[in-house]
Amino acid sequence: MALLRSKLINNKPSDQSPSSTTSNSDAIKWKRKAKERKLEIIRLQHDLLQFQDGMHNEMMTGGASCKCYFFDNLGELRPNDDISGGDGGRFTDVLRCRFLRQVRLKERRKRRSEGSTRRLYLSENNDEVTEQLRASVDFLVDLCDTISNPDDANFANWSHQAVDFILDSIKNISSKGNITEQVEGIIGSLSLRLVRTMCTTLQGDEAQQSHTEAQFHVQHLLRKLGSEPCIGQRVILVVSQRISLLAENLLFLDPFDTTFPEIHSSLYILIQLIEFLVSDYLISWSKTDGFATELFEEWVTSILHARKGLQLLENRCGLYSIYMDRVIGLIAKLVGQSASLQKLNPNVLQNLFC
Known part of the structure; x- marks a missing residue:
């Protein structure tokens, strides 16, 4: 009996057919594929939830x-290391x-x-x-x-x-x-x-505060x-032309006219916008490929013309002229720091540095 039992035990592995071995191998392979597919489905479901949460x-x-970051630094000069478009x-x-x-x-x-x-x-x-x-x-x-x-x-x-x-x-x-x-x-x-x-004027005292904001x-x-040069330079040109127009209107306007405070506010915010754009981006603009030097010369000339218009208002309010002088001084300083900007029209540069 012991000999017979030993023979039966030794013969069991040899009794397994090749087809049975192949079947077991296929089962293991498909189980592995099923597990991989399940993990992939779980990953895709996780990605979908993240996408839906983002949309929500x-x-x-x-x-x-x-709001908490886009309108940060509203009406404030930014440090040089915080400049971004x-x-x-x-x-x-x-x-x-x-x-x-x-x-x-x-x-x-x-x-x-x-x-x-x-x-x-x-x-x-x-x-x-x-x-x-x-x-x-x-x-x-x-x-x-x-x-x-x-x-x-x-x-x-x-x-x-x-x-x-x-x-x-x-x-x-x-x-x-x-x-x-x-x-x-x-x-x-x-x-x-x-x-x-x-610069649009709103009528009514109740709208004045919200209008300023x-x-x-x-x-x-x-x-x-204005972080994009082709936009920022055109904005400065439009703003400088607007300053010249408002300065001319203010020259012949009755100081007690109801529109005087609104024009005063517009002049301040226009000059301030030029200061912001120049301070934030002028150096980076000058380093871009295809920098529009003709447009730069045009708005510099326009700013210098606007200063002459503001100087005529010195008897009424000398702050306009002082503020514009500060902005022009900033432009001259930054132009002096940029080698590419110093290769512009000599007449424009001479008027700028005078």
Whole structure:
């Protein structure tokens, strides 16, 4: 019996057929694949939850989180190590789609009210990217024109996204060398319309405080947009021309006229905006490829002309001239620090350093 039992035990491994061994190997392989697939599904579910949470946060609390940092340094000079333009990688695909959807809805309502059949394009070829830029500029200007409470989280959220989208679009167009006359016209229109909005006078004492706050918020938007040289330089040109116009109007205006305080406030905020843009970006502008030196010379000449207009107001208020002298001194200082800016028109440089 013991011999028989030993033979049976020794013969058991040899009794397993090749097909049984293959079957066990396949089972192990499929179990491993099933485990890998399960882990992949879990990972994808986790990614989906994160994506949905991100969309929810942008939809529900994006305004609060946006306001807390986008309008930081409102009306204040920033230290040199804190200079930044847009928020870089903040403008994700989720925000881009959400913003374009909002622009499309607003454009659709506008077309209906005007009876227009013009279509808003949202794809990625050159003409349609330009149309997106135009629509986003209209969206931002309309948002600023209808602002009632600058501290509203909704205004902060949408204005932040509009600025990021415009800067991102300009950078993409510039990288492809597609700054056409149409794009330049859109940029010029953006600068002119926002500066005009910033200086618009509101009637009524009850609106004065909110109007002043709105002025500083629009100024901050222009300051953020100015990180892109083609926008910032045009803003300075428009602002300097506006200063000359207001100085001329103020020269012949009765000091007791009801519009005098509003013009005074506009002059201050315009000169301050030039100071912000020059202090924040002039050196970085001069280092960019394709820096528009002709535009630089044009706005420097315009600023010098504006100073002459403000000097005529010295008997009424010498602060305008003093403030403008400080800004021109800042420009001269920064030009002296940049080798590329010293190669400009000698006549412009001579007038600047006089």
